[in-house]
Amino acid sequence: MNNQQPRRVVITGMGVISSIGIGVDKFWSAIQQTECGITDAKNYNTEDLQIKIAGEVKNFDPKEEGLPKQFLMADRYSQFAGMAAREAVLQSGMTMPLKPEDGMRAAAIIGSGVGGINTLEDSYHGLFELKKRATHPLTLLKTIGSSAPAHVSIEYGITGPVFGIVSACSTATHSIGLVYNMIRQGLVDFGLGGAAEASLAWGTTRAWQGMRVLSPVGLYPFSKRRNGTVLAEGSGILMLEEYEHAKNRGANILAELKGFGMTSDAADMVNPSIDGTAGAMELALKDADLAPADIDYINAHGTATVVNDINETRSIKRVFGNNAKDTPISSTKSMHGHALGAGGGIEAIACIKAMQDNYLPATIGFDEPGDECDLDYIPNEGRKSEVNYTMSNSFAFGGLNAVLVFGPAPA
Amino acid sequence: MEDVASKIIEILKKNMKEPPETIPMETPLSDLDIESLDLAVIVFDIEDTFGIEIPYNANEEVEDFKTVGSVVDKVKELVAANG
Numbered sequence: 413m414n415n416q417q418p419r420r421v422v423i424t425g426m427g428v429i430s431s432i433g434i435g436v437d438k439f440w441s442a443i444q445q446t447e448c449g450i451t452d453a454k455n456y457n458t459e460d461l462q463i464k465i466a467g468e469v470k471n472f473d474p475k476e477e478g479l480p481k482q483f484l485m486a487d488r489y490s491q492f493a494g495m496a497a498r499e500a501v502l503q504s505g506m507t508m509p510l511k512p513e514d515g516m517r518a519a520a521i522i523g524s525g526v527g528g529i530n531t532l533e534d535s536y537h538g539l540f541e542l543k544k545r546a547t548h549p550l551t552l553l554k555t556i557g558s559s560a561p562a563h564v565s566i567e568y569g570i571t572g573p574v575f576g577i578v579s580a581c582s583t584a585t586h587s588i589g590l591v592y593n594m595i596r597q598g599l600v601d602f603g604l605g606g607a608a609e610a611s612l613a614w615g616t617t618r619a620w621q622g623m624r625v626l627s628p629v630g631l632y633p634f635s636k637r638r639n640g641t642v643l644a645e646g647s648g649i650l651m652l653e654e655y656e657h658a659k660n661r662g663a664n665i666l667a668e669l670k671g672f673g674m675t676s677d678a679a680d681m682v683n684p685s686i687d688g689t690a691g692a693m694e695l696a697l698k699d700a701d702l703a704p705a706d707i708d709y710i711n712a713h714g715t716a717t718v719v720n721d722i723n724e725t726r727s728i729k730r731v732f733g734n735n736a737k738d739t740p741i742s743s744t745k746s747m748h749g750h751a752l753g754a755g756g757g758i759e760a761i762a763c764i765k766a767m768q769d770n771y772l773p774a775t776i777g778f779d780e781p782g783d784e785c786d787l788d789y790i791p792n793e794g795r796k797s798e799v800n801y802t803m804s805n806s807f808a809f810g811g812l813n814a815v816l817v818f819g820p821a822p823a
Numbered sequence: 824m825e826d827v828a829s830k831i832i833e834i835l836k837k838n839m840k841e842p843p844e845t846i847p848m849e850t851p852l853s854d855l856d857i858e859s860l861d862l863a864v865i866v867f868d869i870e871d872t873f874g875i876e877i878p879y880n881a882n883e884e885v886e887d888f889k890t891v892g893s894v895v896d897k898v899k900e901l902v903a904a905n906g
């Protein structure tokens with residue numbers, strides 16, 4: 413093994429469902445048109461809530477979307493995963509479901525911040541409030557945070573590593589990084605990596621309200637008027653594949669995953685540290701064998717909380733040094749909202765599309781720079797620009813940091 | 824209404840690691856040994872105690888949350904509005 417070239421990992425499929433569109437084409441055109449998916453929440457009663465806005469996935473009907481029966485019985489979070497996985501599989505051109513001998517060489521790591529929490533909320537409402545005697549027999553299967561990858565594995569005959577992981581708002585990024593390392597280590601040849609989240613509901617909004625970090629008006633990263641984040645839902649899933657495997661079957665290679673870095677602050681549940689976040693960026697660059705000057709675009713974690721945006725700006729300055737001011741950064745959360753565990757998957761797709769189209773997505777809703785926010789956040793309007801290498805940051809509550817670096821398809 | 828002040832001071836002390844003997848009304852909250860998450864817990868505790876809702880956002884610096892006295896005034900106002 414030692415004499416062999418390290419296995420390279422490429423992206424051959426992408427799938428997304430978000431508040432600004434279902435499917436990569438709609439999502440990306442909304443990004444280019446700087447559309448905002450944050451609106452008054454419609455899917456739950458906001459009457460007695462302080463926070464009445466959210467980035468909901470609109471007009472989603474799983475039956476109309478033609479999702480297979482097993483997904484119709486599943487929680488909304490699994491349905492989102494089913495949608496994104498299907499799009500990624502179709503784009504990859506892979507023949508699915510897999511033959512038994514191929515299935516073992518494939519992975520599906522699809523995480524979620526809180527899994528099927530809506531199912532749980534509905535069940536508790538029925539039991540405690542409506543005094544129902546029993547809860548739906550599928551309550552448990554719908555709720556568990558590994559139901560999405562299980563459904564996806566059943567759909568496509570993926571019989572290798574299949575599970576969900578949790579790292580709050582870094583979940584998708586950790587999941588993608590995990591599949592990347594499985595492929596590099598030779599455990600599998602390809603796999604789906606990402607996350608899904610569908611936790612918008614009355615009870616969860618109450619829980620978030622209690623944290624005092626949500627904005628009642630909008631998500632305005634890095635800008636002066638920012639006053640908190642806005643919850644959203646969706647899914648972002650990539651098909652990752654070993655380069656030779658992709659080449660041999662003549663797959664259309666969208667990008668290469670060049671580097672992955674992960675750290676933990678081990679400091680505080682809510683206040684991020686520069687050491688942790690900068691450390692993850694440094695590790696990802698090192699893994700990619702790239703210098704900060706090589707990065708043409710950073711998709712920031714950019715939650716629009718006061719602490720994250722200052723900490724992230726300081727971290728970027730520490731890692732990028734003199735290049736920090738010349739590196740375009742944006743938070744596409746300003747458009748699709750904070751999809752929590754799924755955020756990193758959606759944002760990885762924004763990075764890959766940015767490279768494909770040589771287009772830098774904007775940070776919308778930007779009035780003027782916030783205190784200590786003095787970098788190029790691509791305010792309000794996207795830009796045409798050569799984009800070869802991109803970085804996607806995810807920094808979660810608990811201080812759990814994960815960073816991906818993407819590059820062009822190998823020549 | 825003086826009861827409001829003593830109850831709030833009690834809640835503050837309960838959520839501090841080493842609470843001082845006395846907490847004067849003019850004490851800035853930033854001078855107390857409380858972190859952002861503690862403050863969310865304190866606000867919750869106050870809401871629960873008085874049966875009110877305080878529209879506090881950790882991302883904003885507002886006059887109502889400058890000093891212990893200003894919190895007491897805000898709570899009195901909300902309690903009165905509730906009654």
